[in-house]
Amino acid sequence: MKTKSEIIEVIFESIEEINQQNGTQIDKNPNTKLFGRECELDSLGLVNLIVSIEENINNEYNSSITIADEKAMSQKHSPFRTVDTLADYVTELLNEK
Amino acid sequence: MLKGKKIVLRPLKIEDLERTHEWRNNIELIKLTQGIRFPKTMEMDKEWFDIALNDKSNRNIYFGIDEIISNEFIGIIQLNNIDYISGTCNWGFILGEINNRGRGYSIDAPELLFDYAFNILNLRKITGYRIAFNKAAYFMHQSLGGFIEEGILTKHVYFDNKYHDVIILSLFKEDYQNSRNN
Numbered sequence: 645m646k647t648k649s650e651i652i653e654v655i656f657e658s659i660e661e662i663n664q665q666n667g668t669q670i671d672k673n674p675n676t677k678l679f680g681r682e683c684e685l686d687s688l689g690l691v692n693l694i695v696s697i698e699e700n701i702n703n704e705y706n707s708s709i710t711i712a713d714e715k716a717m718s719q720k721h722s723p724f725r726t727v728d729t730l731a732d733y734v735t736e737l738l739n740e741k
Numbered sequence: 742m743l744k745g746k747k748i749v750l751r752p753l754k755i756e757d758l759e760r761t762h763e764w765r766n767n768i769e770l771i772k773l774t775q776g777i778r779f780p781k782t783m784e785m786d787k788e789w790f791d792i793a794l795n796d797k798s799n800r801n802i803y804f805g806i807d808e809i810i811s812n813e814f815i816g817i818i819q820l821n822n823i824d825y826i827s828g829t830c831n832w833g834f835i836l837g838e839i840n841n842r843g844r845g846y847s848i849d850a851p852e853l854l855f856d857y858a859f860n861i862l863n864l865r866k867i868t869g870y871r872i873a874f875n876k877a878a879y880f881m882h883q884s885l886g887g888f889i890e891e892g893i894l895t896k897h898v899y900f901d902n903k904y905h906d907v908i909i910l911s912l913f914k915e916d917y918q919n920s921r922n923n
Binding site for chain 1: 845846847848873874876877878879880881883884886906921
C-alpha cells in the first residue's frame with residue numbers, strides 16, 4: 645500500500661529533474677498548479693513531467709503505470725490540476741494494482 | 742501582425758513553403774494533427790500555398806508563427822470554415838520543429854488567434870479536434886481553459902494498427918473571456 649505522501653515525494657523528485665533539464669523553477673509544493681497561464685510548464689513540459697513520474701514510480705516501486713491515459717484525460721475534473729490532485733490519482737492507480 | 746510574449750502571428754508567405762513542405766511530410770506530425778497521410782510533393786504544396794495565399798474569401802485565415810527571439814518561422818495557426826452569420830469556425834495549429842515545443846508557444850499562439858477571432862472578427866464559437874491519445878494537445882486545451890468537450894467521434898481515425906477516438910472541443914467567446922479573467 646503506497647501512501648500519498650510517498651507519491652508526493654516521487655513527484656517532487658520529477659519536478660526537480662524537470663527544473664534542472666529546462667531551467668524552470670516549478671515549486672515543490674502540493675498546491676503547485678501544473679497547467680494554466682501562470683504555470684511555468686507548457687503542454688509538452690507537462691508531458692515530460694508525467695513521463696518522468698512514470699519512470700520514477702517504476703524505478704522505486706517496480707510498478708509500471710500509465711498516468712496520462714485516455715481514462716485520465718476523459719475525467720470531468722482533470723487529475724493534473726495540481727501536485728496534490730495528481731498525487732491522489734497516482735496513489736489510487738498504484739493501489740489498484 | 743499580432744504580437745505575443747514570445748511569438749508573433751503574421752500572414753503566411755511564400756518563403757514559408759519549403760519548411761511547411763517538410764512538416765507536411767513528417768509522419769509523426771501528421772499523426773498528431775490528423776493530416777493527410779499520403780506523400781506531398783513540392784508541387785502539391787506549392788499549389789496549396791497558392792490557394793491559401795490568394796484566398797480572398799475571408800473564410801480561411803492562415804498565420805505564420807515567428808519566434809520573436811530568433812525571428813524564425815516555427816509553425817502555422819489557422820481559422821477555417823469561418824461562418825460570419827453563425828459566428829463559428831474551426832481552428833488548427835502546428836509547431837513544426839520539435840526543438841520549439843515545450844517553450845510556452847502552445848499558449849501564446851492560440852491566445853493571439855482566439856483574441857483575433859473573438860475581438861476582431863466578432864466570432865463567438867471556435868471548434869477543434871483532438872485525437873484522444875494526444876497528451877500534449879490535452880494539456881494545451883486544459884491550460885488555455887474554457888474549452889468544452891462537445892462529443893466523441895468513436896474509433897474515427899486509423900494508424901499504428903488501431904482506430905482512435907477523436908474528441909470534439911469547442912470554445913465559446915464568453916467562456917474564453919471568463920477563463921482569461923480567472
